[in-house]
Amino acid sequence: MSHYLGIDIGTSGTKTLLIDETGKVLAESNAEYPIEQPKPGWTQQDPDDWWAATVKTVRTVMNKSELKPSDVKAIGLSGQMHGSVFLDKKDNVIRPAILWNDQRTAAQCDEITSKAGGRKALIKMVANPALTGFQAPKILWMRDKEKRNFDKLAKVLLPKDDIRRRLTGDYVTEVSDASGTLLLDVVKRKWSKKLLTKLDLDADLLPSVVESDEVTGTLTAAAAEALGLTTDCKVVGGAGDCAAGAVGNGVVKSGVLSTSIGTSGVMFVHSDQPEYDATGRLHTFCHAVNGKWHMMGVNLTSGGALQWWVDNILQGLEGIPENKRYDAATKEAESIVAGSDGLVFLPYLNGERTPHADPDARGSFVGLNTTHGRGHLTRSVMEGITMALRDSLEIIGSMGVPIKQIRASGGGSKNPMWRQMQADVFGKKITTLEVEQGPAFGVALLAAVGDGAYKNIESACKATIKVADETKPDRSAVKAYDRLFPIYRDLYGNLKQSMNQLADIQAG
Ligand SMILES: Nc1ncnc2c1ncn2[C@@H]1O[C@H](COP(=O)(O)OP(=O)(O)O)[C@@H](O)[C@H]1O
Numbered sequence: 468m469s470h471y472l473g474i475d476i477g478t479s480g481t482k483t484l485l486i487d488e489t490g491k492v493l494a495e496s497n498a499e500y501p502i503e504q505p506k507p508g509w510t511q512q513d514p515d516d517w518w519a520a521t522v523k524t525v526r527t528v529m530n531k532s533e534l535k536p537s538d539v540k541a542i543g544l545s546g547q548m549h550g551s552v553f554l555d556k557k558d559n560v561i562r563p564a565i566l567w568n569d570q571r572t573a574a575q576c577d578e579i580t581s582k583a584g585g586r587k588a589l590i591k592m593v594a595n596p597a598l599t600g601f602q603a604p605k606i607l608w609m610r611d612k613e614k615r616n617f618d619k620l621a622k623v624l625l626p627k628d629d630i631r632r633r634l635t636g637d638y639v640t641e642v643s644d645a646s647g648t649l650l651l652d653v654v655k656r657k658w659s660k661k662l663l664t665k666l667d668l669d670a671d672l673l674p675s676v677v678e679s680d681e682v683t684g685t686l687t688a689a690a691a692e693a694l695g696l697t698t699d700c701k702v703v704g705g706a707g708d709c710a711a712g713a714v715g716n717g718v719v720k721s722g723v724l725s726t727s728i729g730t731s732g733v734m735f736v737h738s739d740q741p742e743y744d745a746t747g748r749l750h751t752f753c754h755a756v757n758g759k760w761h762m763m764g765v766n767l768t769s770g771g772a773l774q775w776w777v778d779n780i781l782q783g784l785e786g787i788p789e790n791k792r793y794d795a796a797t798k799e800a801e802s803i804v805a806g807s808d809g810l811v812f813l814p815y816l817n818g819e820r821t822p823h824a825d826p827d828a829r830g831s832f833v834g835l836n837t838t839h840g841r842g843h844l845t846r847s848v849m850e851g852i853t854m855a856l857r858d859s860l861e862i863i864g865s866m867g868v869p870i871k872q873i874r875a876s877g878g879g880s881k882n883p884m885w886r887q888m889q890a891d892v893f894g895k896k897i898t899t900l901e902v903e904q905g906p907a908f909g910v911a912l913l914a915a916v917g918d919g920a921y922k923n924i925e926s927a928c929k930a931t932i933k934v935a936d937e938t939k940p941d942r943s944a945v946k947a948y949d950r951l952f953p954i955y956r957d958l959y960g961n962l963k964q965s966m967n968q969l970a971d972i973q974a975g
């Protein structure tokens with residue numbers, strides 16, 4: 468039987484999954500790495516850490532499974548989107564990679580919008596407005612702020628595509644991740660020569676673009692040796708982690724949505740045609756399904772806000788092992804009623820994308836009184852994160868998109884209480900699947916399609932994805948959240964000016 472690897476270069480770590488051609492998971496492995504934050508709003512990682520984690524996790528799953536190297540026929544790659552790996556002409560990494568949640572490029576976003584002929588003209592070219600985390604403004608930032616580095620620049624790659632370069636020696640990306648550079652004509656599924664010309668950027672800086680299930684190369688001898696695989700092993704396009712996660716959740720047809728609570732929060736919907744939110748609050752990107760698209764709303768600090776709360780403020784909870792810290796913290800919130808007795812948390816700790824697109828938005832607790840304890844604050848953090856996802860769901864609903872099913876994924880959805888909270892805040896039934904490793908599973912399936920085990924990704928999903936659990940909304944909690952949500956939604960507008968002034972002070 469043929470076997471496939473899915474490798475997801477996540478923000479907190481790399482997750483590797485080994486499946487057989489029926490979709491059965493044989494082994495999985497995670498390896499974590501740090502994020503550097505040299506200034507407030509700046510986030511960076513070392514691409515060598517991603518490579519070390521890739522080698523370690525692939526070797527671990529191969530050892531666990533006891534397969535022969537030649538049993539693995541193809542690899543699918545997924546990763547955090549928008550991050551930029553800057554290479555010189557000898558493939559040396561010039562500086563640390565700048566990540567998806569980095570906020571340093573506000574001035575360059577303004578420049579792109581103006582050079583494109585305004586926001587509407589830009590959306591017409593690349594389907595999206597300029598947002599600070601996207602790749603194009605990062606290239607211009609380097610041109611403006613690190614001239615010496617910019618003079619050496621020969622290629623800019625997305626995180627998973629730098630792993631592909633190390634695996635096969637090729638400079639290739641695929642349509643779903645390329646959509647998040649702001650340089651792809653998302654409707655035509657190829658680089659926008661028009662925008663590249665307007666920005667005076669050389670098209671040679673970019674890799675070539677394929678569909679997600681296409682084979683892009685095979686392992687070099689050095690990569691095969693490092694991973695313990697063979698040079699016959701193929702590598703397929705794969706997908707950015709949002710589209711990959713959607714494939715792993717079976718979101719490959721209309722009416723099915725997925726929501727993910729990872730470091731970021733994502734509300735994702737498939738579309739057969741490119742569709743737009745007129746004001747650009749949702750992203751319109753190519754899907755990993757050949758010839759299809761998707762829209763999504765993204766919250767920059769989602770599960771990341773609970774991580775901040777547990778690690779920086781509760782400081783891990785005394786005596787609790789690290790891998791139990793979230794369960795221990797959320798247990799304290801279980802006895803608190805829906806709505807946290809009138810306490811609201813805004814999760815904009817590192818700025819926000821959907822729906823506010825404001826790098827200088829900041830977090831806050833509003834409504835505190837002396838009866839509130841630690842459990843209230845923990846519950847309120849989880850509720851704020853979930854209401855931020857509802858913001859995206861409401862925009863999707865307001866566009867007339869059918870919402871038949873919502874599938875929950877990401878680290879936060881492992882927690883039954885948080886799944887119930889999602890059902891209650893969204894007022895919809897939530898389903899979870901048997902395999903929880905969304906993105907890594909999604910690209911392992913794309914590898915199986917690229918290798919010919921399935922005709923297309925839709926049939927691969929149909930054959931392999933099984934619903935494990937359903938959570939129904941609780942009527943009284945839905946009522947409580949329907950009362951709280953409009954208050955939550957108004958708070959950003961009411962506090963924006965103060966948040967932005969405080970962000971100025973934080974910037975020094
Ligand atoms: N048991 C748990 N209960 C509640 N939240 C959890 C639990 N485990 C993980 N999380 C949340 O999931 C987040 C990590 O999700 P994950 O999908 O692994 O992230 P990423 O893909 O960004 O690396 C954590 O920051 C935390 O907020």
Ligand SMILES: O=C(CO)[C@@H](O)[C@H](O)COP(=O)(O)O
Nearest residue numbers: 478547548567729730731765
């Ligand atoms: O910026 C986006 C999507 O547009 C993020 O979803 C990143 O792609 C990384 O997310 P994590 O899975 O690491 O939270």
